[in-house]
Structures are given as structure tokens and as C-alpha cells.
Amino acid sequence: MLGPAGERFTENRSVDGSIPFIVNECVRILKRNMKRRSIISGIFRIDEWEYPEEVLREALVNALVHRDYSDFARGMQVQVEMYPDRLVIRNPGGLYGPVDVGVLGITGVTSSRNKALLKILEDTPYFDGHMVCENRGSGITRIRIALTEAGMEPPHFTDSVSSFTAEFPNHTLLDQEALEWLQSLDNRPLSRSQMSALVMMRNGVVMTNSAYRASTGVQDSRTVTRELRDLVERGLIEQEGTRGTTTYRLPSNDPLQTEQTDEPVTTDDDLTRNSARVMAGLSAEGSSRSEIEERTGLKPHQVFRALKALRERGLVEMTGQPRSRTARYRRVPQIPEA
Incomplete structure (x- = not known):
């Protein structure tokens, strides 16, 4: 784990014991080093971990169940590394059998080098009362679903002869x-x-x-x-x-792209045509997005993109909540140069 000052590790732990204990202890350590973020859903505020707990548990179980336990690999450990921008879980031994890394958790094809261990864990209770492996072959699927429900990017899997790596980006698609x-x-x-x-x-x-x-x-x-x-x-x-x-x-004529490639108008501010029309459509007391759309004749996509560009340039400011119908936009008074 990289610390705020760039130090290599903020915590370096070795965890031994039964698989349920290892999973539970690793989740506890990871949560101790994770942040919580607040998501506004309707009128409710929900506090979520940076990584869903179900994702951590399923990824750890998957690494421990499917790792290589042969004599050659017994000296190697399952490694868990947390960085500011990603979580990496690496286990000895690549994919086993006719399984392709590109369709993990998508097709029904499963294969395990440790069938006896998998069978035992299907009857072994976890600390919350559920079995460690409830449904054979469903771990990666549950990981994908949990990440989607959290609005996060899907995991990245890397398979080699000697190891298998699961990488989870630490940012949400739906910001x-x-x-x-x-x-x-x-x-x-x-x-x-x-x-x-x-x-x-x-x-x-x-x-x-x-x-x-x-x-x-x-x-x-x-x-x-x-x-x-x-x-x-x-x-x-x-x-x-x-x-x-x-x-x-996305459509080739999508307004998001049109606004980005729109030819600049000939003005001192060097604004795009859509941005200039939005600026002209702003009233002194402030305007809502629907009012701007009506005055300019632009589509919602175009107004959204133009307002975003104008706000980034400090030419327009917003009052009210970003996603509220009461949000209004107005020009930022420009101080004349001396």
C-alpha cells in the first residue's frame, strides 16, 4: 500500500489460518485502510466503502480456492495490494482448464484445479452464516454484478502460466x-x-x-x-x-462531440458557437437549463456541454444544487483590464 507521502507500505501483514479466517481478517484489514464515500440517492444519503465488501470477499475466496497448491507453488502466497487508484489480488497459478479470461463470469464454463477443496467450502460456514462457496462458479459473476450496482468499472483480469491477477480500479463510472x-x-x-x-x-x-x-x-x-x-x-x-x-x-452526430469539434466563432473570447449562443441566452438574474434551451434552440446535450465548458473557464457560475430543477446559471462579472 502506498501512503500519502509515497512510502511503499502503510501496512504490511501476513495472515495465516483457515480460509474463512483469512478472508474475514483480510476484509477487516482492507476496510481499516479504505475510505467511505457518500452517495446521494433521491432524498437519502448512503455511505459506501470504496470497494463493496461483497467484492472483497468473493475476490479473496476466488484467489484462495483456485490458487495452485502443488509442491512447486506452496511457498508462494496470495498477495493483496492496495494502491490509491486500485486494488490488486494475485494468486499463484493461472486459469485452469478450458476457461478464457475474456469471458470470466459471463459464460457458464467453469473449471477448478481444487475440486475437493471447493466441495468442502460449499459446506463450510462463513462468519455471517452463509457458506464460503455458495454456488460453484458464481464468484466472478457476483463480483461483476456488485461492481455494477456500485456504479464502478468492471475488474481487469490478467492470466499467466504462473499467476492470476484481479485488478479493481478505485473510481466510479457514475460520478x-x-x-x-x-x-x-x-x-x-x-x-x-x-x-x-x-x-x-x-x-x-x-x-x-x-x-x-x-x-x-x-x-x-x-x-x-x-x-x-x-x-x-x-x-x-x-x-x-x-x-x-x-x-x-454513441451517435456520430452526438452533440457532446459536436460541441467539442465546433468551429470557434470570431470573438475575443474564442468561444464555440454553442457556447456563444448559451452566453447570449443567459439573463441577468440567472437562467435554468430549460430556459436556455428554449432561448437558444439548442438540444439538452448541447446546453449541458456548453455550460460545463463555460463554467470551467470561469465565465458562468451556477446557483443551487447541480441536479436540481432549481439550478440556475448566470454570467460571472468580468473585471475590466487596467
Whole structure:
């Protein structure tokens, strides 16, 4: 673990004992070194750990159950490393059997080099009363689902002959800015998986049915097809190709991209056309986004992007809560140069 001053470790512990004890103790140590963040959901405020506890537990169990226990690897440990931007869990021994790293937790294909141990742990209680391994082969699936529910990026898996590594990025896809962007797209509700997929496509990811399942934890291909079709019909994404070659991405004429590549108008401020129109549409007492849309004729996406750019440049300020209907925007008075 890297400390705030750049020190290599803030805590270096070795944990021995039964698998339930090791998992419980590791989770306790990790939580002691984790922060809690507050998520506003409706009128409620929810405090969450940086990493969902279920993700920690399932990842640790997976590493201990599927590690290589042969004579050659017995001197090697399962390693847990926490960095400011990620959590890494590494175990001796790569994937076993006909399992591909790209479809872990997506297909029903499972394989274990330690079948006897897995069977024992299916009947071994954890400290909360549940079994250590409740459903064979479901650990990675539960990890993907838990991360999606927390609005976090999917894990990254690396497989080699001698080791298997699971890496969990320490940031959420659905941050405040992303939530505001999603809110500007459509008044109709989106599922959590649709929200995550849209934000990833916004970040440049070209989505496929299998990539959607891998990224969101949705296992049923028919559900994925239905959710993607819904986004296409609502005009939020574009479909290219058919059947096995189908891909999805944000529309090529998406206002988010248009605003970024819009030619600058000839003004001293060097504003884009959309930004200049938004500036002209602001009243002295402040304007709501809907009022700006009505005055400028711009779409919600364009107004959102222009306001964001203007606020970043210190030309516009906002009053009220970011996601509130009462939020208003007004020009920041400019001090004339001497």
C-alpha cells in the first residue's frame, strides 16, 4: 500500500489460518485502510466503502480456492495490494482448464484445479452464516454484478502460466459529472447497466453484446439485446453491423462531440458557437437549463456541454444544487483590464 507521502507500505501483514479466517481478517484489514464515500440517492444519503465488501470477499475466496497448491507453488502466497487508484489480488497459478479470461463470469464454463477443496467450502460456514462457496462458479459473476450496482468499472483480469491477477480500479463510472450528462439525455429512466454502458461508450468504448455482459455483469444475452435495442430506439446510441458483427456506439452526430469539434466563432473570447449562443441566452438574474434551451434552440446535450465548458473557464457560475430543477446559471462579472 502506498501512503500519502509515497512510502511503499502503510501496512504490511501476513495472515495465516483457515480460509474463512483469512478472508474475514483480510476484509477487516482492507476496510481499516479504505475510505467511505457518500452517495446521494433521491432524498437519502448512503455511505459506501470504496470497494463493496461483497467484492472483497468473493475476490479473496476466488484467489484462495483456485490458487495452485502443488509442491512447486506452496511457498508462494496470495498477495493483496492496495494502491490509491486500485486494488490488486494475485494468486499463484493461472486459469485452469478450458476457461478464457475474456469471458470470466459471463459464460457458464467453469473449471477448478481444487475440486475437493471447493466441495468442502460449499459446506463450510462463513462468519455471517452463509457458506464460503455458495454456488460453484458464481464468484466472478457476483463480483461483476456488485461492481455494477456500485456504479464502478468492471475488474481487469490478467492470466499467466504462473499467476492470476484481479485488478479493481478505485473510481466510479457514475460520478457527478457523468450523472448530469445521463440526466440530460432522456427523461425516461435507464437501468444501472444501461447507464454504465452509456458512460463507457462516452469514454470511447465500442460496445458489443459480449462486451456489455462483461462490463455490466448482466448474464442473459436476451436481456442485453433488449437493453441495447431500447437505447437504439431512443436514439441514444447507433447500431452498426448485424448478428455476430454488431457493434454499438454513441451517435456520430452526438452533440457532446459536436460541441467539442465546433468551429470557434470570431470573438475575443474564442468561444464555440454553442457556447456563444448559451452566453447570449443567459439573463441577468440567472437562467435554468430549460430556459436556455428554449432561448437558444439548442438540444439538452448541447446546453449541458456548453455550460460545463463555460463554467470551467470561469465565465458562468451556477446557483443551487447541480441536479436540481432549481439550478440556475448566470454570467460571472468580468473585471475590466487596467
